[in-house]
Amino acid sequence: MxxxxxxxxxxxxxxxxxxxxxxxxxxxxxxxxxxxxxxxxxxxxxxxxxxxxxxxxxxxxxxxxxxxxxxxxxxxxxxxxxxxxxxxxxxxxxxxxAPAREYTGFEAGLSLLGVLEPEEAVRLLEERRARLDEFLHASEAMRELAAKRGLTRLLLIESEYVTMLRRAEREWVARLIEDIRDGSFEGLETWRDWHRRIAAGLPHDPNHQL
Amino acid sequence: MxxxxxxxxxxxxxxxxxxxxxxxxxxxxxxxxxxxxxxxxxxxxxxxxxxxxxxxxxxxxxxxxxxxxxxxxxxxxxxxxxxxxxxxxxxxxxxxxAPAREYTGFEAGLSLLGVLEPEEAVRLLEERRARLDEFLHASEAMRELAAKRGLTRLLLIESEYVTMLRRAEREWVARLIEDIRDGSFEGLETWRDWHRRIAAGLPHDPNHQL
DNA sequence: CCTCCATTACTCGATGTCGAGTATTACGGT
DNA sequence: ACCGTAATACTCGACATCGAGTAATGGAGG
The missing domain is CATH 1.10.10.10 (Winged helix-like DNA-binding domain superfamily/Winged helix DNA-binding domain)
Known part of the structure; x- marks a missing residue:
């Protein structure tokens, strides 16, 4: 049309x-x-x-x-x-x-995470985790209020979905923080190296091919 | 600026x-x-x-x-x-x-789910679940290929995130389907009622206030 | 009864997004 | 030598999105 x-x-x-x-x-x-x-x-x-x-x-x-x-x-x-x-x-x-390709800001940010140093990345991820916790608490409170007012589940289904996604994200972010912190994040040395080279203005080979 | x-x-x-x-x-x-x-x-x-x-x-x-x-x-x-x-x-x-409010198509769809009959909703959700499964399999395959080629985790982090979200969504959708199917979805009768009235052109009171 | 602010109902210009179109050159096959 | 296709590098006009602006009314408080 x-x-x-x-x-x-x-x-x-x-x-x-x-x-x-x-x-x-x-x-x-x-x-x-x-x-x-x-x-x-x-x-x-x-x-x-x-x-x-x-x-x-x-x-x-x-x-x-x-x-x-x-x-x-x-x-x-x-x-x-x-x-x-x-x-x-x-x-x-x-x-x-039909699940559709959606472009979120966080995904865009993650795909450029290498621009930051690992330590900085951890700091920012911790802030995200904290904010996600706030969101989840607020969400919990609203849910109880809605239940008191006798709102049916159909009316809250979008919010249920979003909350579930945020909870999953929170757990994932928490694990990611742990992995970078305790050094079990695979390729951490390459990350640091790449960063040192950039800072020094040296050639760097961001070997990104699949 | x-x-x-x-x-x-x-x-x-x-x-x-x-x-x-x-x-x-x-x-x-x-x-x-x-x-x-x-x-x-x-x-x-x-x-x-x-x-x-x-x-x-x-x-x-x-x-x-x-x-x-x-x-x-x-x-x-x-x-x-x-x-x-x-x-x-x-x-x-x-x-x-900072987690940001993102507007996805599925969330928009869910917020208008009441427009469809429960049975129709279940059919569509089942299709979604199937497509999510396909996505997850394809994603799994890519992951193995990437591992073989020695790609580091940092280069795949966005994809890891998206896959994790899709997996969580798949489980949620599956549970939702079950709940509507076995009648344990709270407010199912109100949903059906509301629908009958609309179809008949009767007044309906979509009691949506929080 | 007057003033002020919220509400009602919409408009407008700037800015952002889309994707097909254009014009050239490189290159592989026959 | 010739042809077709892919790659290079960008442009253009139609369309979508933003949010501040406008202009009138209603009602609450002094």
Whole structure:
């Protein structure tokens, strides 16, 4: 259809909201906030309005009516189309069924870890571990609160997923720190060597081929 | 400094490459390929050149010389500046030390899981589990190959991280499937109910408040 | 009843990202 | 000697994303 279809999940959220009931962009944003969807789907006003326009151009949603309350700005109410419902189900299915290459900041950082000295790397990893612990505690607290309020598991499933990933990351980071510390990290000498050479402006052969 | 500084990690990779030696953008791309950096840092030609320009504007890198080989296009050789070295270390440190909110497609999908029927959700999750298994096998094979070639752990650390995350995800997805299947998933009836109402066009109260 | 701040609803210009396109040369095969 | 394909080095225009800005209303406090 369009050029860069299915890039921004915010468009998927729009389809999901309009699947429930017709409404206008500002209200979509407010609803996303109330339901804590903005924790899992990046929300930005400018982007929201442009994403809505793009969905309209693609025939997945359409204007239902334009209402004006006094002299406030007009509210443009959209509704989902048949094609939009199909797109919603198909896109959502893809997101669930197909693991995708995602580029995270930490992964990028790890791939350049050799730029730092091992000691510096350890210091930074320890800070990460501490922050992950904070996150996990906060997350635990929220979970208890949510349980008290009788929130069902379906409503917390994204958060359950993210917390599980963070817990796994925490354990991995902790082990990595140990390995570098006690010298069992394989290739530690090469790492140090490479670093000394760079600092001295010497040629270095970062033997990176697979 | 600039408006949207530290957004694209590709800029970090550029700084890291110029930290090793002066070179031109096209060669940076080639080097990133050779070293499998493009697996962890998204590489795109257009973006690369615009990112380089932005780094130059910010004074983090500068043109060293412009050479021409016969009648080929000119190659613009860049080198890193003092400010650039500081930025490299600071940015990299931040990526390692501070866990950041990352928005993944799967998380977005999970947060809208209620749009699907439980049975459909299970089918899709099973497909995901199968694909994760494939990924993990391929990853295992690569790991053995890399070991044979004597690659050091530092060079594979990003891949080790990603594989560990995928393994954790696989186990979580498997448990989730079980819970929905055997009915122990809390709130399954509410889920089904909500769905019936939507399908019938009835009012539904998606009680999402925290 | 007046003032101030939050809320409502959206717009705009700058900046970032995408990937196909261009033009040249090197090189292997026949 | 000729052809086709890969590699070299970069450009361009369409599209996406960002977040500050705008302009009106409603309500709480003095």
């Amino acid at each position: 369009s050029t860069r279809a299915r890039s921004n999940p915010l468009a998927l959220a729009v389809l999901a909201l309009l699947y429930e009931r017709p409404t206008h962009p500002y209200d979509m944003a407010a609803t996303m906030r109330e339901r804590h969807k903005e924790d899992s789907i990046k929300l930005n006003y400018g982007t929201l309005y442009s994403v809505v326009q793009s969905l309209e151009k693609r025939g997945l949603i359409q204007v239902k009516e334009v209402v004006r309350d006094g002299r406030r700005p007009e509210r443009t109410i959209y509704e989902i189309t048949g094609a939009g419902k199909l797109e919603l189900e198909d896109w959502l299915s893809e997101l669930i069924a | 600039s408006t949207r500084a530290r957004s694209n990690p590709l800029a970090l990779a550029v700084l890291a490459l110029l930290y090793e030696r002066p070179t031109h953008p096209y060669d940076m791309a080639a080097t990133m390929r050779e070293r499998h950096k493009e697996d962890s840092i998204k590489l795109n030609y257009g973006t690369l050149y615009s990112v380089v320009q932005s780094l130059e504007k910010r004074g983090l890198i500068q043109v060293k010389e412009v050479v021409r080989d016969g009648r080929r296009p000119e190659r613009t050789i860049y080198e890193i500046t003092g400010a650039g070295k500081l930025e490299l270390e600071d940015w990299l440190s931040e990526l390692i030390a």
